[in-house]
Amino acid sequence: NDSRLSQAALECLKKEGLGAGASRLVCGNMTAHQELEEKLARFKGSQGCLLFSSGYMANVGVISSLFGRDDMIFCDRLNHASIIDGILLSQAQYKRYPHVDMDALDRLLQEAPATGKKCIITDSVFSMDGDLAPLDKIVELAKKYQAIVMIDEAHAFGVFGKHGKGLAEHFGVEKEIEIQMGTLSKAAGCFGAYVCGSRDLITYLINQARSFIYTTAMPPSIAAAAAKAIDIIENDHFTRERLHENARYLRAQLKLMGFNTVISESPIIPLVIGESHRALEFSQRLLRKGIFVSAIRPPTVPEHTARLRLTAMAAHTKDEIDFTLGQIQRIGKELKII
Numbered sequence: 001n002d003s004r005l006s007q008a009a010l011e012c013l014k015k016e017g018l019g020a021g022a023s024r025l026v027c028g029n030m031t032a033h034q035e036l037e038e039k040l041a042r043f044k045g046s047q048g049c050l051l052f053s054s055g056y057m058a059n060v061g062v063i064s065s066l067f068g069r070d071d072m073i074f075c076d077r078l079n080h081a082s083i084i085d086g087i088l089l090s091q092a093q094y095k096r097y098p099h100v101d102m103d104a105l106d107r108l109l110q111e112a113p114a115t116g117k118k119c120i121i122t123d124s125v126f127s128m129d130g131d132l133a134p135l136d137k138i139v140e141l142a143k144k145y146q147a148i149v150m151i152d153e154a155h156a157f158g159v160f161g162k163h164g165k166g167l168a169e170h171f172g173v174e175k176e177i178e179i180q181m182g183t184l185s186k187a188a189g190c191f192g193a194y195v196c197g198s199r200d201l202i203t204y205l206i207n208q209a210r211s212f213i214y215t216t217a218m219p220p221s222i223a224a225a226a227a228k229a230i231d232i233i234e235n236d237h238f239t240r241e242r243l244h245e246n247a248r249y250l251r252a253q254l255k256l257m258g259f260n261t262v263i264s265e266s267p268i269i270p271l272v273i274g275e276s277h278r279a280l281e282f283s284q285r286l287l288r289k290g291i292f293v294s295a296i297r298p299p300t301v302p303e304h305t306a307r308l309r310l311t312a313m314a315a316h317t318k319d320e321i322d323f324t325l326g327q328i329q330r331i332g333k334e335l336k337i338i
């Protein structure tokens with residue numbers, strides 16, 4: 001809802017019109033795309049950047065173009081569905097390791113055949129549990145076994161790190177992660193996705209990633225709005241700090257009430273209920289009070305772990321959060337969850 005973004009989009013819309021018209025490689029390549037890529041590469045401190053029309057397409061395109069039958073991918077069990085689809089399309093061999101279990105990952109890497117590329121792929125902030133991937137340890141293991149690391153910063157971009165570059169910045173391992181993907185659809189409030197990495201990686205993707213080549217470029221006005229979002233992310237530390245403050249407060253209060261919030265360390269706060277119908281009932285009762293919290297159910301999350309997924313925002317006021325907490329406590333008691 002930040003009017004600075006819609007203003008940037010409007011100005012570009014007046015100049016460039018609505019659609020990009022074609023794939024970047026045909027005649028859809030516009031100044032707004034290139035400016036956004038340059039800005040992202042500079043912001044992320046990488047040699048290059050490539051835009052995709054969505055995070056789903058970025059993961060599918062990158063993974064399927066870089067890896068094949070002879071390669072081995074190591075994938076956290078709770079990684080986003082788009083990563084799984086990319087792996088399936090690549091036909092690479094893959095092992096899913098138990099969620100953030102570094103001993104298990106170590107063992108799997110040790111057992112891996114010596115031929116082919118090895119790659120560890122992980123969400124940096126997990127979208128349904130709100131916890132963090134131990135990127136420092138992942139980078140260490142990658143060095144030990146000569147594996148490539150790819151991270152999906154969808155929920156970390158704009159949120160983690162001193163400048164909001166993501167969880168790699170937070171852990172100080174930006175230089176050690178070869179493939180850094182993130183979306184512009186979440187904290188950046190726009191649409192689309194980026195992949196940052198070496199110049200060679202970007203050149204390769206431009207020529208090989210089918211979900212980049214065979215699809216129409218993102219509308220230029222969206223790219224212009226995203227460029228504005230990056231300026232805000234880079235300079236507005238106050239809003240980021242308020243976001244984390246709101247999240248900390250919400251988490252702490254829910255824990256005090258006796259809810260199971262798993263091990264969330266981010267603004268994504270799962271409130272695990274158990275059975276789907278109870279999570280739905282909880283969500284509907286909240287909506288009647290004007291509070292919109294969706295119930296996330298299997299197969300998006302494992303059986304018997306249906307949950308409310310709360311997301312703290314920087315724009316929430318203390319009064320709004322306290323009102324929400326009061327309603328959650330009341331309904332939690334009525335439904336005998338606490």
Ligand SMILES: *Cc1c(COP(=O)(O)O)cnc(C)c1O
Pocket residue numbers: 054055056057059080082123127152154155183184185191192193
């Ligand atoms: C949302 C999300 C995506 C997909 O991004 P879109 O731009 O919505 O296609 C990919 N990975 C993760 C971890 C996400 O949370």
